[in-house]
Amino acid sequence: TALNIIGGYEDGSYHPERNIERSEITKMICVALNGGKEPNLAVPATPTFSDVRGSADAWAEKYIESCAAQGIVSGVGGGRFSPAGNVTGSQLAKMLLVALGYRADEANFTGNGWDTNVNVIATQKGLYKGLEGVDVSAALTRDTAAQMVWNALQAKEVGYEYTLVSENGQLVSKTELVPKATTLLESKYEGKIVEGTLSQFSYNTNKEEWTYEIAVSTSDTVQVKSTQDFTALMGQIVKAVYDNNTTGKIKDAYGIF
Numbered sequence: 001t002a003l004n005i006i007g008g009y010e011d012g013s014y015h016p017e018r019n020i021e022r023s024e025i026t027k028m029i030c031v032a033l034n035g036g037k038e039p040n041l042a043v044p045a046t047p048t049f050s051d052v053r054g055s056a057d058a059w060a061e062k063y064i065e066s067c068a069a070q071g072i073v074s075g076v077g078g079g080r081f082s083p084a085g086n087v088t089g090s091q092l093a094k095m096l097l098v099a100l101g102y103r104a105d106e107a108n109f110t111g112n113g114w115d116t117n118v119n120v121i122a123t124q125k126g127l128y129k130g131l132e133g134v135d136v137s138a139a140l141t142r143d144t145a146a147q148m149v150w151n152a153l154q155a156k157e158v159g160y161e162y163t164l165v166s167e168n169g170q171l172v173s174k175t176e177l178v179p180k181a182t183t184l185l186e187s188k189y190e191g192k193i194v195e196g197t198l199s200q201f202s203y204n205t206n207k208e209e210w211t212y213e214i215a216v217s218t219s220d221t222v223q224v225k226s227t228q229d230f231t232a233l234m235g236q237i238v239k240a241v242y243d244n245n246t247t248g249k250i251k252d253a254y255g256i257f
Contacts, residue, residue: 002241002255003153003189004036006146016143023052023060023083025092026067028149029099035188041066049081057083072098089136090115092145093122096152100125100184101159106175125155153185154193190245191254194222198238198256201231211250214240224253 001007005028008014030039041062047053048068052061060083067073068081072095076082094109097118104110108117119136122128128136129151131144140148157180164171185191196216203210212230214222224242233256242251 003032003191005032005149006142014142016141016146018142019086019139020092020142020145021057021083022073022081022085022087023057023064025087025095025145026060026063026073028145029072029095030063030066032149032153032184033099033188035190039066049075049079051080052083055083067095070098071104086139087145088138089128089131089134089140089144089148090118090122092140092148093127093136094118096127096148097121097125100152100155101157101180102177103160106160107177125152127151127155153189153191154183156180157182157184157187185241186244189254190243191241192244192251193239193241195237195239196222198230198233198236201234212240212253212256214238214256223250224256225250226253226256228253228255230256 006014030041031037033039043053043062043065047061048065052058052064064073064081064083068075073081076085094104094114097107097109098104102109102121107121108114115137127148128134130147134144159178159180161176161178163174163176165174166172185193194214194216196214198212199215199221200213201210209225209227210229210231211223211225214224216222222240222242224240230238238256240256241254243254244251246252
């Protein structure tokens with residue numbers, strides 16, 4: 001919620017136990033890949049899928065089209081997307097791995113055994129962290145989906161490099177998967193995570209803004225600012241997620257947890 005990826009219902013509830021829909025997850029991914037901001041997306045004159053435009057899920061068409069164009073999602077067959085359909089753990093893991101830079105075809109995320117290949121890499125990348133024992137073939141609940149997206153934001157991105165090698169006297173292009181140094185949180189949000197004790201705070205009445213000090217060690221502290229009141233966490237070990245691109249020493253906090 002702090003990163004503007006998920007939201008609740010109009011009555012203030014989140015309903016963590018409800019199943020996440022395919023249309024909902026496309027919006028979550030598009031917003032996450034745009035650093036928490038609503039992306040400026042267009043839709044094609046002719047829709048890719050026959051069951052989105054004009055349906056109750058037409059609001060998600062631009063997110064669905066964007067994800068389809070990036071190879072993050074595909075249809076369910078017959079030119080349909082099934083926007084109100086459920087999402088399994090393996091399916092969301094595939095979407096998130098592609099968002100991290102994997103190419104579905106080159107990573108063997110298509111065809112027979114795609115889910116096994118996805119789940120091996122998803123486990124290596126930590127997408128199921130905190131969800132040990134989850135049935136990856138079952139419909140995902142909204143809380144589990146949120147956890148997987150949060151895990152993906154903390155995973156390192158990947159890319160591909162092409163090299164020419166000689167094979168039997170012929171130059172052949174080889175593709176190599178290359179890990180990147182940045183996480184999605186870093187590249188899309190300029191985000192950093194610091195863990196320590198919430199040791200001090202102050203309040204600026206004029207700015208209506210709190211400043212918090214996180215003691216990482218006896219000699220290292222990080223200061224963050226927020227309009228939210230996190231003083232109830234005083235003295236506790238917390239994780240502060242903040243915008244490292246903030247000008248000045250005191251960084252803007254996305255949230256303290």
